[in-house]
Amino acid sequence: xxxxxxTKTTATxxxxxxxxxxxxxxxxRTARSAAETESIRVALLARLDxxxxxxxxxxxxxxxxxxxxxxxxxxxxxxxxxxxxxxREQEISLANTFRERVTQVERALDRLGEGNYGWCERCGNxxxxxxxxxxxxxxxxxxxxxxxxxx
Numbered sequence: 001x002x003x004x005x006x007t008k009t010t011a012t013x014x015x016x017x018x019x020x021x022x023x024x025x026x027x028x029r030t031a032r033s034a035a036e037t038e039s040i041r042v043a044l045l046a047r048l049d050x051x052x053x054x055x056x057x058x059x060x061x062x063x064x065x066x067x068x069x070x071x072x073x074x075x076x077x078x079x080x081x082x083x084x085x086x087x088r089e090q091e092i093s094l095a096n097t098f099r100e101r102v103t104q105v106e107r108a109l110d111r112l113g114e115g116n117y118g119w120c121e122r123c124g125n126x127x128x129x130x131x132x133x134x135x136x137x138x139x140x141x142x143x144x145x146x147x148x149x150x151x
Contacts, residue, residue, distance in 0.1 A: 041112055044136060048105045055098035062091045104137035111139075120144050 069084055111117040118127050120141040127141045140148065 058095045108137040
């Protein structure tokens with residue numbers, strides 16, 4: 001009868017060891033050097049400036065187009081009105097996309113300042129450098145992002 005208890009204890013120990021190994025895999029975070037952090041910050045700030053400029057430009061264009069449409073709407077039929085509405089919705093969608101990207105980069109800068117940049121928000125594993133190079137404001141590792149997209 002002592003054998004089943006030993007097996008149970010061994011199984012519990014190996015489960016605990018596996019849990020610690022998983023936790024240990026995600027837990028140790030290597031500190032970035034000040035130069036690396038500054039390099040990332042400079043790149044993110046440059047991207048932020050670029051996106052803000054594109055957003056401001058898009059909003060200015062939308063505003064100008066709206067003024068033109070208001071003065072040039074006499075005699076429009078339903079098709080003209082529908083076309084103008086569709087174009088306006090596309091323009092607003094584009095501006096919203098730029099605004100969302102600005103927010104993502106601002107959030108990445110916040111994570112950098114907190115020391116969480118480059119770490120998956122879901123599982124805690126490091127986000128591959130290749131993914132960060134392609135999408136600097138990534139918050140999820142490849143595996144977690146794939147799982148999210150499947151839902």
